[in-house]
Amino acid sequence: MIAAETAAAAEVGQYIASGATDGLLGPAKGKSPLATAAYMGYPDVVAALLASPLVRAHIDDADDMGVTPWIAANFSMKQSLWACNPAVFGDPFKFVPMLVTQPYYVSNAVPPYRKTRELLEQAGAHADMAKAKDVWLANCKNRSPAIESGIRGATDLQKTVQALGATTLTEQLQRMQKKAAEARKQ
DSSP states (O other): HHHHHHHHHHHHHHHHTTTOTTTTTTTTTSSOHHHHHHHHTTTTHHHHOOOOOSHHHHHTTOOOTTHHHHHHHTTHHHHHHHHHOOOGGGOOOHHHHHHHHHHHHHHHHSOOHHHHHHHHHHOOOOOHHHHHHHHHHOOOOTHHHHHHHHHHTSSSSHHHHHHHHHHHHHHHHHHHHHHHHHHOOO
16 A cells, blocks of 8 residues: 555656646545545645645635545544444445555554644644534444544544544454354354
């Protein structure tokens, strides 16, 4: 994943260096490339996109769900989807791809979502933790009451959702292991 992100960032950098601007903002009220890169936790791509004055001028644009690139980085969705929507565990087409990407997010020398948020802040993104929490709560409707309480009490949404996501994933994997062990005994 690191090599793929590096290659993608290089391509974006070449595109921007060529003076091209088509597609840099994305569809109206849709996810921009910057928001998508922040959502995915790809700091090298975020850095490449921020080289564009056009992208920097629209750094705080929100999609139709109210998600700005800074909020997307705080969601750390690839690490926290299980806390946002535990139903993902029942869908192998969502669960397995998310699970196999976890080493990129948790073993990377520089945590990708933290680096992404820092890059956005350094480029002037508006940091609004209260709004980020409100948007997360509005969009993550399948959360448990305990998760909701954790989000409401969070002082740093990114750290909180990552911790809640890790706990939720660990608990689910333990349940799956237990269920598999019980099935083997039968």
